[in-house]
Each structure stands twice: as C-alpha cells, then as structure tokens.
Amino acid sequence: MISIRDLRVAYGTRVVAHVPALDVGAGECVAIVGESGSGKSTTLLAALGLTEGADVSGEVTVCGVDVLRARPRALRAIRGSKAALVIQSPQAALSPTTRLGALMRRALRLHGVTGRPSRAKSPSEEPGVPGGSPRGGIDGVMAEACEAVMLDPAILRRYPHEISGGQAQRFAIALAIALGAEVILADEPTSALDVTVQAEVVGVLRRLREERGLALLIVSHDLALVSTIADHVLVMKDGEVVESGPAAQVFTRPGHPYTRELLEALP
Template identity: 75%
Template sequence: MIEVRDLQVSYGERTVARVPELDVRAGECVAIVGESGSGKSTTLLSLLGLTEGARVSGSVRVCGVDVLRAPERRLRELRGARVALVMQSPQAALNPTTRLGVLMRRALRLHGVAAGERALAAVCARAAEAVMLDPAILRRYPHEISGGQAQRFAIALAIALGAQVILADEPTSALDVTVQAEVVGVLRRLREERGLALLLVSHDLALVSTIADRVLVMREGEVVEAGPAAEVLARPSHPYTRELLEALP
C-alpha cells in the first residue's frame, strides 16, 4: 500500500527527512518513532504531497499512485477517499458551528459519494459504530465531544470514505491512558478486520509496542534503526534507540 525509496525532503539547503526505504502492506502497522523535530511528521505528510515549499525527491507510491509525479487532480482523488490522515488534534479541523453528522456527509459528497440523505446517514452511522461510537453522537457539535471521541470520529470518517490506508500522526498524545487504550484498540481491530494499512507516527514507544509490526527510528531527519518491532524494542542496536527506551517512565 505504501512504497518509499530514497525519500529526501529539504527546505532550502537543509534536509529535514531522509528515508531510504519504507513499505507498509495491507493489514500491517508500521511506526515511525523519535523525538520532536526528528522528521517523523514531515515524512508522513510527504506521502500525500503536503510538504508545501519543500524540495522532495526519491520515489513515493501510495495505493499505486506516484505521489511525487501525479497531478494535483490525482492527488485529490487519493487524499481522503483512499488514504486518510488522522492528526494529533482533530477537533482543530472540525467546524465548531456544524454538527458531526453534517460534516461527515459533506465530506462523503466532496469525495464523490452519490447517495440520498437516508443512505448517507446509514453509512455515517455504520462508520460510527465501527469505532465504538453511538451514532447519536453525530447530532452533536465538536465542542460537545471529548478528545478521544474526536479521534474516533476522525477514524470513522476514514472508514466512511472507504480509506485503505490510515496515516496517524500522534493520534493519542493528548489523551489520558484509558482513552489512549480505546483509540489504539480501535485501530488494531480495524487493521485486523478490514485489512487497513496503518502508518503511525509517535514518540511513545510503550504505545508502539502494543500495535506496530515494524518500527523505524528517526533522529535529526535520518533513519538510524529499522526492523521488526519486537526486535528493535527488545534488542536495540543503535545507541539512540536505547536512549529512547531508557527514557520510558
């Protein structure tokens, strides 16, 4: 679902992310970990052609689309409908004056889902239930839901659109431990049941250990270690990875 080779993202003379190889298959979770400023989010955004102002080189294919060479029209078809981006604070992207159900139905229409109001409402309700939300929540406004519910709503929107790949950028960092577990549980179940490919960006190695199949460790824009999650987290070979693990409370 994701195939990256020799990716390099630069602003002016400064290279902020360099990823020699990154593959994510259907039903697999790959995590990119590292401290703030290590290039994790930049790598994630480059997969959707969203690194505005940057010079990007290499090869990036997502769902068969050559992201670095595709026209904007093709990228708009890819974003949302096939690849969903779940950000750290989804509430910031939700119109506070519009009910959640209206927001979801509007997104479906913008991505070409042609159906009547009743059919769209049914799609939205099923998507909400898939992430353990009561469909009644779709009648609420963004300020009436919690952070964990907002994260699950963002995932529900991806499901409603039929996304095959979810890119999750620190999806649990602003949540308490109990809600974190709920969100991670939803992502794990969707990956297993629907075969979604999941690319997770996080600095939380404890969280990563519960869901990731493989891990890339980034520092100052470079991948310093990569491999199966169980191996990297149990027997790290790079000193920086060991430092990250030792910093866990």
Template identity: 75%
Template sequence: MIEVRDLRVRYGGRLVADVPELDVGAGECVAIVGESGSGKSTTLLSLLGLTPDAEISGQVRVCGVEVLTASPRRLREIRGARVALVMQSPQAALSPATRLGVLMRRALKLHGVGNGSAKGSAEIMAEAVAAVMLDPEILTRYPHEVSGGQAQRFALALAIALGAEVILADEPTSALDVTVQAEVVGVLRRLRAERGLALLLVSHDLALVSTIADRVLVMKDGAVVESGPAARVLAEPRHPYTRELLEAVLSVPGASL
C-alpha cells in the same frame, strides 16, 4: 499500500527527512518513532504531497499513485477517499460551527460516496460510527461538545465511511489519558484485522508502539538510524539512540513496554 524509496525532504536546502526505504502492506502497522524535530511528521505529510514549500526527491507510491509526480487533481482523488490523515488534535481541523454529521455528509458528497442519496449516506455514517464504538447521537453534536477520544474516533469513522485503505496517524493518542488511549488503540487494531487497513503511525510513545506496530523506523535529526521488526528493535536495539529512547521510557515510574 505504501512504497517509499530514497525519500529526501529539504527546506531551504536543509535536509529534514531522509528515508531510504519504507513499505506498509495491507493489514500492517509500521511506526515511525523519535523525538520532536526528528522528521517523523514531515515524512508522513510528504506521503500525501502536503509539504508544498519543500524540495522533495525520491519515489513515493501510495495506493499505486506516484505522489511526487501526481497532478493536484490526482492527489485530491486519493486524499480522504483512499488515504486518511488523522492528526494529533482532530478537533482543531473540524469546523466549530458545523455538526459532525453535516461534516461527514459533506465529505461523502465531495468524494462521491453514498450514491448522492441522503439514505445511502445515513447508512454509511451509522455503520462507520458504530465501527469505532461511538453512539450515532454523536453526529448531532458540534466538535466542542465531544471529548478528545471521541474526536479521534470520529476522525477514524470518517476514514471508514470514505472507504480509506490507508490511515496515516500523527500522534493519535498523545493528548489523551491512558484509558482513552487504550480505546483508540483497540479501534485501530480491530480496523487492521477486520478491514485490512494499512496503518502508518507516527509516535514518540514507545509503549504505545510496542502494542500495535509490526515494524518500527527510528528517526533522529531527519535520518533513519534503525529499522526492523518491532519485537526486535524494542527488545534488542542496535543503535545507541534507540537505546536512549528505551531507557527514557523505562526510567519513568510506572512506564513499561
């Protein structure tokens, strides 16, 4: 679902992301971890052509589309409909003056989902919110009337309604308390298992990554310093920076992997 080779992203000549190889298959979760400024989010955004001011080279294929050479029209066809981007604070991306149900219905119409009928759209919306364990009543609310966890799950419901095959999640649980984090992670894990979604997760939370990721890429100063199966990387890190990240987690009282 995602194939990256020799991706390099530069701003003003400065290399901010250098990813030699990144693959994510259907039903698989790959996590990119590292401190702030390590190039994680830049890498994620480049997969959808959302770094317009950057100089980018390499090969990036998402759902069979070569992103770096695709036309704006071709990119619009895969954004949302086949590849969904779930941001750290989804409420900030939602119109505060529009009810969630109206927002979802507009997205479905934009991508031609639901055959253009109100009945078809309503059924798809109801199934999508149920899949992420939300009450359909949430569709009558405005963004400011829902919690952070509900907003994250609504973003996932929107991806489901549009039929997305790939989810790019940028720190999806960092603003949530521990209980709500567990709910969101549970939804992501179930969507992978039941729908075969490919998930690329950006996070600095190694405890979270240990519960969901199949493979891990560790980034520092824009470069991938270590990668491999999550169980191996987190249990037997080979790079000093990876060991530093793990030690930082284990030094926090109550934290565990």
C-alpha cells in the same frame, strides 16, 4: 499500499527528513518514532504530497499513485477516499458551528460518496444525522462508520466542542472508514489523551487493521504505545532513520544507541 524509496525532504540546503525505505502492506502497521524535530511528521506529510514549499525527491507510491509525480487531480482522488490523514488534534480542524453529522456528510459528498436517505425525514430531524430503519444510502454509511469505531451514531448530532478528545480521534477515524480509505496515516493519534482513552483509540486501530485489512502508518514519540500495535518500526533522529526493523527486534534488541536511550526513558 505505501512504498517509499530514498525519500528526501529539504527546505533550502537543509534536509529535514531522509527515509531510505518504508513499506506498509494491507493489514500492516508501521510506526515512525523519535523525538520532536526528528522528521517523523514531515515524512508522514510527504507521503501524501503535503509538504508545501519543500524540495522533495525520491519515490513515494500510495495506493498505486506516484505521489511525487502525480497531477494535483490524481492526488486529490486518493486523499481521504483511499489514504486518510488523522492529525494530532482533530477538533481544531472541525468547524465549531457545524454538527459532526453535517461535517461528515459534506466530506462524503465531496469525495463522491452519495446515496438517498433510507426514509424521508420530518422537519424536526437534524440534517446530517442518520435515521430510519433499515439503514440505507449515505445515512447508513455514516452510522456504520461510527459504530466501527465504537461511537454511538447519535454523536453526529453534536458539535465539536461537545465531544472529548478521544471521541474526536475516533470520529476522524470513522470519517476515513466512511470514505472507504484503505490506508490511515496518523500523526500522534493519542498524544493529547489520557491513558485509558489512549488504549481505546489504539484498540480501535488494531481491530480495524485486523478486520478490514487497513494499512496503518503511525507517527509517535510514545514507544510504549507503539509496542502494542506496530509490526515494523523506524527510529528517526535529526531527519535520518537510525534504525529500522521488526518491532519485536527493535524493542528487545536495539542496535543503535539512540534507540536504547529512548527505551531507557520509558517509565
């Protein structure tokens, strides 16, 4: 699903991220860990061709598309519909004056996910909110995506400021599911959440990976969290991968002094 070889991202003469190899298959989770400024998020953005103004070289393939050489139209075709980015603070990316249902409906139609509502709605019903039984068309897609991440579809009637940070993260994941994404790239998906909500979000990601075969590429500085979900771990420092291997090996037998420092810093 994701294949990276000798990726280099530079601004001017400074290389901010160099990843020799990274692979994520269907149903797998790979985590990139390290301190702030280590190149984690840059690597994630480069995987989708979103490092504007940077000099990027190497080989990056996502869902069969050569990201570094594909035309803009081909990249737009995979962003969202096949490979979805879940950012650190999804509420900041949502229009505060638009209900979540309308936002999701607009995104689905933009990516060609269309369908007739399961029944005609009365004037009192809010646009963009699933209704009717049995479910059908785009309304059914929206409702089922919410339920897949343990959200009540009624949340689609709310505005972004009316939901919690954890609900916002799950809504972003639900949108990726509704679009039919095969890969989710998540940048610090739980950093702004309390411990209980972190566990809920991680649990949703783990279940979706197992049940739907989603490929997950996660960026995080939280090694404790990563240890509960990742199959493979890359440790980055100053733009370079200093250690890479199966999660169990990295966490129990770290080979690099920096990895040991990260593990010793765990509470």
